Amino acid sequence: MKIRHVGQLRRAGAAAVLAAALAVSVTACNSESDAKGPSQTASASSSGGSDKGGQDAGGKTLPDTSQVIATLKSDEAGIEMVLHSAVRDQGGFLTVNGEIKNTSGKRYTTPIKWSGDEQSVARTGRSFAAMTLVDSKEKKRYYVLRDTENRPLTTTGFQPSIKAGESLPFFAQFPSPSESTTTVDLQFPGFPNAPIEIS
Structure with a gap:
């Protein structure tokens, strides 16, 4: 009886150890997948649905700089808007990607007027609205789209100034013009109007 009892205890102990090991293994797998999931989602959403471009070491989304479709000179010397793409999305959107470059040799304070005059978007901070x-x-004008909470679908909350020699990447999303339209004029405070081709 004693030998049988000891055998049963050993089997029960081994089963308990095995169950504990499996529980730890499952927990580790779930934690690992949870850690990967949100970062992948954030990366996909921050890229604006594009498979081009990337992120810098700080996790900021960078535009696709493989091509330049237009370069606009600001009213202020040394400030340029470089447009890299104007792409139609399958969802009926048009996304413009570019960057503001500061080649002036001094810090440039970004104008408040870049955010537009709408009070409803003022809470998002600085933007390209x-x-x-x-x-x-x-004969149509398209404005930056808004989400369900009336926030503009464009780069927001950036620093109030751009250091000398640095640039500010941006995107802005608009309703897509009709398929027959291949060129639109981009208008932005402080820069001349520029025709850009839609790809």
């Missing part, structure tokens, strides 16, 4: 696209052919 004042950017518009004009379809001269269809």
